[in-house]
Amino acid sequence: MEKVNVGKRILSANEQFAQQNSQLLAQRRQLCLNMISSPGSGKTTLLVRTISDLKDELRMGVIEGDLRTDIDAQRVRATQAPAIQIETQGACHLSAKQVNDALEQLPLDALDVIFIENVGNLVCPSAFELGENGKVVVLSVAEGDDKPAKYPAIFAKSKVMLINKIDLLSGGLVEFDIERVTTDARRLNKSIEIFPVSARTGAGMPQWYDWLKEQVRQTRR
Numbered sequence: 455m456e457k458v459n460v461g462k463r464i465l466s467a468n469e470q471f472a473q474q475n476s477q478l479l480a481q482r483r484q485l486c487l488n489m490i491s492s493p494g495s496g497k498t499t500l501l502v503r504t505i506s507d508l509k510d511e512l513r514m515g516v517i518e519g520d521l522r523t524d525i526d527a528q529r530v531r532a533t534q535a536p537a538i539q540i541e542t543q544g545a546c547h548l549s550a551k552q553v554n555d556a557l558e559q560l561p562l563d564a565l566d567v568i569f570i571e572n573v574g575n576l577v578c579p580s581a582f583e584l585g586e587n588g589k590v591v592v593l594s595v596a597e598g599d600d601k602p603a604k605y606p607a608i609f610a611k612s613k614v615m616l617i618n619k620i621d622l623l624s625g626g627l628v629e630f631d632i633e634r635v636t637t638d639a640r641r642l643n644k645s646i647e648i649f650p651v652s653a654r655t656g657a658g659m660p661q662w663y664d665w666l667k668e669q670v671r672q673t674r675r
């Protein structure tokens with residue numbers, strides 16, 4: 455029998471759901487960002503601060519991914535923002551299907567931005583598209599400045615890198631070379647935006663907020 459190459463790659467189940475999510479968000483002109491980092495780098499703290507500081511300008515909702523518990527969804531809900539918790543029961547990343555289900559549960563009409571807080575690690579989440587508009591990688595200074603070199607995929611794919619916990623740099627308790635990280639990340643990804651911030655003190659956060667508001671404007675166009 456003759457083989458016919460139809461030139462179409464069969465999409466995986468994850469890619470199909472990612473495409474659905476992406477189409478839904480595009481139709482609604484809503485911005486969706488996928489936050490990825492090691493556990494403890496400060497994703498939830500950053501989200502809670504962002505939601506509180508911008509509460510009069512942007513309406514935000516969160517899809518939370520963790521192996522177990524709804525601790526992070528509760529932290530987000532304490533700000534009055536809606537949050538849907540997904541417990542992956544051991545899986546090291548969120549799937550596009552899980553995000554699809556969570557999008558149905560969020561009050562989308564009442565939101566400008568949907569954040570996804572992915573399961574904490576720098577490896578698995580980088581390999582699964584969720585249909586988001588962009589990935590935001592968070593690296594805290596306590597983790598060391600060699601992480602872009604060691605875990606290149608996520609830095610290559612992200613629109614933004616937030617370098618968090620810069621408050622720890624004063625006093626020399628933590629050594630972290632921001633220039634090295636910037637050079638390594640830009641070598642992997644020329645267009646990555648880099649914002650050194652402290653979710654604790656608020657330092658650097660206005661630059662991140664300006665970027666976020668500009669993305670919302672562009673998505674609405």
Ligand SMILES: Nc1nc2c(ncn2[C@@H]2O[C@H](COP(=O)(O)OP(=O)(O)O)[C@@H](O)[C@H]2O)c(=O)[nH]1
Pocket residue numbers: 491492493494495496497498499500574618619620621622651652653654655
């Ligand atoms: N010093 C300092 N601690 C922070 C900062 N952001 C988060 N943390 C702390 O880091 C720990 C982990 O934060 P969390 O938001 O739960 O990280 P996640 O696992 O990435 O969601 C908590 O104890 C936070 O209070 C920061 O900017 N500076």
Ligand SMILES: [Mg+2]
Pocket residue numbers: 497498499526571
């Ligand atoms: Mg968290």
